[in-house]
Each structure stands twice: as C-alpha cells, then as structure tokens.
Amino acid sequence: MALYVALCYYDRDRYWDEPPETEFSPEYTEFARRATEAGVMRGGEALHPVTMSTTITVSGGRGGDVMLTDGPYAEAKEVLAGYFVLETADLDEAIGWAVQIPAAWRGKIELRPIAPHHA
Amino acid sequence: MDASAALVKVLREEGSRVLATLVRYLGDLPVAEDALSEATIAALEAWPASGIPDNPRAWLTVAARRKALDLLRRESARAGKETAAYRWGTERAKDEIEEVIDAVETESQLRDDMLRLIFTCCHPALSREAQVALALRTLARLEVDAIARAFLVREATMAKRLVRARSKIATARIPYVIPSDAELPDRLAAVLAVVYLIATEAHAPTGGDSVARVDLEAEAVRLARLLVELMPDEPEVLSLLALLLFTSARTPARSDAEGHVVTLANQDRDRWNREAIAEGSRWLQRAVSWSGGKAGPYQLQAHLAAAHSTATSWAETDWDRIVELYDLLGSVAANPVVALNRAVAITERDGPQYGLAALGAIVGMERSHLWHAALADNLRRLGRTVEAAEELETAAALAPTEGERRLLLSRLLGVRSEPA
Secondary structure (H helix, E strand, O other): OEEEEEEEEEEOOOOOOOOOHHHHHHHHHHHHHHHHHOOOEEEEEEOOOHHHOEEEEEEOOOOOEEEEEEOOOOOOOEEEEEEEEEEEOOHHHHHHHHOOOOHHHHOEEEEEEOOOOOO | OOHHHHHHHHHHHHHHHHHHHHHHHHOOHHHHHHHHHHHHHHHHHHHHHHOOOOOHHHHHHHHHHHHHHHHHHHHHHHHOOOOHHHHHHHHOOOOHHHHHHHHHHOHHHHHHHHHHHHHHHOOOOOOHHHHHHHHHHHHOOOOHHHHHHHOOOOHHHHHHHHHHHHHHHHHOOOOOOOOOOOOHHHHHHHHHHHHHHHHHHHHOOOOOOOOOOOOHHHHHHHHHHHHHHHOOOOHHHHHHHHHHHHHHHOHHHOEOOOOOEOOHHHOOHHHOOHHHHHHHHHHHHHHHHHOOOOOOHHHHHHHHHHHHHHOOOOOOOOHHHHHHHHHHHHHHOOOHHHHHHHHHHHHHHHOHHHHHHHHHOOOOOOOOHHHHHHHHHHHHHOOOHHHHHHHHHHHHHHOOOHHHHHHHHHHHHHHHOOOO
16 A cells, blocks of 8 residues: 555635635535545645745754744745545555545645655 | 577567566566566576577566565665565565466466556656656667667666656556556557657657667557557557558658658659558558547548558649548647648648638647748749748748758748749
8 A cells, every 4th residue: 555645736816715615615525534434544634825834944954043934935826725645555546536636626636655754 | 699689689579578577576667677687687698608598588587587586685675674575576486487487478468467567658647758768668678878869868868767757656656557448548548649759759850860860660660569469459559550650661762862851742652661551551441440430540640641652642642531531630639730731731632822721720830840831832832932931931940850951941942043
C-alpha cells in the first residue's frame, strides 16, 4: 500500500467565498464518508484562505533570526485550499479517488506520494 | 556471428521481453534495468568462452534475475531494513531458475508482461517527453546517447529524464497493469501517440541538421509492429502500422541527391518503397475489417496516406477523396494542422482562391512556416507574386530546420523571378 496526499488547489479569488461554503461542503462530506468506508481515508483538512497565512523564515540556521511575513510564501493565482491523505495500492487507484474530490472540478488536485519516514 | 554481435542482436530483439519478465518478478523498473545491464556485462564475459547459449533470452533473464537479487540485497543492507521487493525476491529464490525459464517459455504470459510494460511507459501520469524517452530506451532498447542525439539534447539531459521517469514509476507507484476495458481506449491512444510522435520526429526534426541521427522512423515502425503482434485485433493499432509503412515508404524520395528537402508534390514516385506500401495496404484492410465501419483518427490518416501512395502523380491524386477524408478527420480530431492540409487539398481540387479562403479561416497557425508557405503557393498561382514573396520570407524565417529554410528560399528566388 502507498500513501498519497491529494492537495486541493482553488483559484485564489474564488476560494472560500464562492461557491458558498454551504453549497460545496456536503459534497466533501460525502466524499470523505465514502473514502472512509472504503478504508482509503487517512486524514484531511480544509485550510483558511491564504490571507490568514503567516510565512516564517529562520535565517542563519537553527536558532537564527525569525522573520515573519503576513501572507502566503508565494503569490499565486491558485492556492492550496485543503488536503486529503489517501492510502491505496497504487497511483491508478489513488487517481480513481482523487477524481471524486470536488476540488478536481472546482479547481485542481495535485496528487503527491508521501515519502515514508525512517524510524 | 561472434558473441558480442549475437548479444547486441538479442538485446535489440529480446531485451524488452527480458525486461518485461524481470519487471513482473521485481515490480521495479529501475532495478530491472540495472539488473539487465549487469547481465549484459556478464554475457559479454561468458559468451565468447562458453559459446552463445541455445536460448539467449532465457540465459539473460536468469542472469539478470540473479543480479537483481544481488542489487536488492545490497539495497536492503544500505537502507538497514528489508524492502518489500527484497523479501519477495528471497522468499521465492528457490527454484528461481526453473521459474524464470517457465516464464520465458509462456508466450501468453510474456505478452501480458510486454503489455504491462508498454502501458506503464506510456502512463498518462508521465509527461509525453518522458513517455517517448522510455519507449525508446525501455521498449526499443536504444542507447541513451542515441536517444539524446535523436532529440538534440545532451546525453546527460536525456539520462536525467529517464532516471526521473523511472523513479516516478517506482515512487508514485504507477502500477504494472493492463488497463481495464473501460480505460483501454484512452490508454491505448496514449501509447499510439508516443509511437506516432517518434515517427513524426523522424520526418520533422525540431531543429538542426539531420546528420548522425538514429533512424527514428525505423524504430517507430518496429514499435508499431510490436503493438500489432501484441494487440492484433485493435483497428487503430493496425492503422498506425499501416500509416507508418506508407509514410516511411516515401523516405527515399523525401530528399534529393544534395540532401535537399523534396515535398510530396515533387517527389520521384519511382523511389517510393512499393513493398512497404503494399504491406501498409494489407494492414489497413485488416484495420477496416476489424473496425466495424467506424474509422478512428489513425485509420483516417492511413487512408489519406494510402490515397497519396497509390496516386501516380500529385496532379492525378484523388483530391475529392482527400478533402473528404480531411473533413472526416477534422470531425474526430480537429486541429490546425489537419485544417492546413485540408486547405492544400482544396487548392488542388477547387483552385487557389478557394485554397486561400480555407487557409484564411484557420486560427492559430501564424507561427507555422507551413501555413505561410501554403499562403504563398496560392498567392503565386493567383499572380500575386509580391504578396507571395512576403509570405515566403516569413515562412523561411520561421522554418525549424536548415533543410526546410533552404527549400523556402529557393521558392522565394523562383517567385521573385516571376513578373509581379
């Protein structure tokens, strides 16, 4: 089995306000329910808009000067809006689930394999 | 034949089959490629002394399998833990040789292994660039430097592209499976597109001169033959082979003694390879009989190529049929290149003023030398030589290769010598 994170990207100007939360949230609930029942869901959250972000840099190595910036790391037209962690046998199966996430048609989904951490 | 020549032959003809079997055992393309390389070195050492084995493919498969187990053992030791592939490899190490020999000898198993490998190399999660590189390295067994030369990139760049592609297959777990019936049309289209792209790259090198390039056209035909062997009842596969045979039949006539480009209209048709055209016709007939009256884009292109291949001259070409086929092709696979070729046929069928109108209606070809050259041809025929010369200048400036630029400049000279 392999772990993937499905990164959900939305157009910066449309994310959060439009379409209204109430309209798309049931679709996410439905997706999460099905993925959970299938034993594929390993977690996932929605993220607040990037206007709520704080970007952090520590310069000069660990313990160095902390620099904070209001806003996202990179200004982009499309922003990360949330993610799901999926566990499937292979990429094809993961793609099969990713196409059911509403972000796939409201925005874009980037499917990335999660690197295993060595104990 | 000496041992190293025999080895080169086996690797070219059977290398991808050995690899396909290994991938089934190992589930890992990079390890399988490394193991095959090491087995090749072992063969170079052993064969001159022991003679060429009776079944060279089985010999290579067994040797590569042993090398793969060594590689996996080393890998596991380095990572400090057993990988799944290593456990799998050692669990089944007993009777390994008998097993491999069985595997080599089961043709249907081998067929499935090959299909899995082909569909993996052409998986849509890989870029088209990566798919093409993998097809030429993994399936056609060309050396990396030869592939790099064919695509006019540095060897290190091509090597990196291949490493990245293989490691994506392993890391992102692109599965080694034959697509389900539902997925097959799309997945097969991707495979055919890769082979077609290799063939078109042979005709229209994307820059530079055509010296010291591998014969990509022959490689594309080989790959198409392999696909036909594996999927003999897929009409689009049969059509692709037919199409590539028709177009490759014209290659001897595609340049003159000085190496200058000769367009279809001016080619010496006696130099076309009639045998290849006859073979193409046979495959196309089979494709038609399997397709149940519903022609796909490759079948339509094969019909187009056949119509040109069987015409005795450019003037004697059945332009009604060509236009009709382009109309059909435009309805299943609309793109500006199809529209451009249709406009050229319209010129021949109806005259330059109609061809000019058809060209004018095409959007998105402003950067194509072919579009400007076609405009120039119609303008010249209408006696508008000043405008024709301007279009030819633009076309020459946009031409992707030196050969095409030379051809356009010689036409420009011709137009300038005509009365304005």
